[in-house]
Amino acid sequence: MPPATVHLVIPCFHESGRIGPFLTELCALMHELGGVTIQVVEDGSDAAETERMREIITPLCRHNEHLLPPLFLPQNLGKGGAVYAGWDQAPPVDWLAFVDADGSCSATEVANLIRRVRQQPVPLTAVFASRWDQTSSKVQRQWKRRLMGRIFGTLVATLLNIPIHDSQCGLKVVPRSAYLRIAPTLRIHGFAFDVELLAALHDSGCGFEEASIAWHETPGGHVHLIRDSIRMARDVLSIRKHRVKR
Ligand SMILES: Nc1nc2c(ncn2[C@@H]2O[C@H](COP(=O)(O)OP(=O)(O)OP(=O)(O)O)[C@@H](O)[C@H]2O)c(=O)[nH]1
Numbered sequence: 001m002p003p004a005t006v007h008l009v010i011p012c013f014h015e016s017g018r019i020g021p022f023l024t025e026l027c028a029l030m031h032e033l034g035g036v037t038i039q040v041v042e043d044g045s046d047a048a049e050t051e052r053m054r055e056i057i058t059p060l061c062r063h064n065e066h067l068l069p070p071l072f073l074p075q076n077l078g079k080g081g082a083v084y085a086g087w088d089q090a091p092p093v094d095w096l097a098f099v100d101a102d103g104s105c106s107a108t109e110v111a112n113l114i115r116r117v118r119q120q121p122v123p124l125t126a127v128f129a130s131r132w133d134q135t136s137s138k139v140q141r142q143w144k145r146r147l148m149g150r151i152f153g154t155l156v157a158t159l160l161n162i163p164i165h166d167s168q169c170g171l172k173v174v175p176r177s178a179y180l181r182i183a184p185t186l187r188i189h190g191f192a193f194d195v196e197l198l199a200a201l202h203d204s205g206c207g208f209e210e211a212s213i214a215w216h217e218t219p220g221g222h223v224h225l226i227r228d229s230i231r232m233a234r235d236v237l238s239i240r241k242h243r244v245k246r
């Protein structure tokens, strides 16, 4: 039987300085795996940045059939908006996935997670990569980010009553059938989009599991620890409110 198919989206906002080596390695490993299409979604960066991304991706597309032409969004939608734009235009695959552009989660970890979902029995379960294993030397993060991650994870689990430790890790794989069911209800397009995705999947009866992965934080991140944490906490409260109403 051919392996289950996967469409992997890479949301990008000003990533030309970080994406090259990661995308090259990802293309090679996904080619080995087979059945995986990759698409970069450029989320309305400025014209110069868009041009730099074109220069990096066009030659790679020539040599990698499974790397689809990038999607250039006319305006910045936020990380979640970019992921959903890619998923909404995906070919009819079994699984939808995204991974951060900076390579903090290596191409090898992406391949491992795809192998893992391919072994799943039906009904299919979403898999959220997780940096929760705090004792693990596999997870290298600044202490500030680790702490904020813990606080945010506890907030999400408590306010939404969902047993999750790390809702924000930049690698997730979701059954496409489950996404299509919930897509019309998704409203959050910023960094807290994964929380809403999680709650909607959970409420629709799609199971999820956390998979511990290696994570080596790459410098140059876009998330502003204080400003974005406040926005994200607000979004979690809004997700909770809407959930009660549903
Ligand atoms: N589409 C979109 N993607 C964004 C935006 N900001 C960041 N991203 C993407 O979201 C992903 C994660 O952003 P990072 O900059 O790696 O975040 P970080 O500050 O390193 O935070 P962690 O990786 O969680 O430790 C990357 O692929 C970014 O390109 C945005 O405004 N729009």
Ligand SMILES: [Mg+2]
Residues within 6 Å of the ligand: 100, 102, 104, 218, 221
């Ligand atoms: Mg990062």
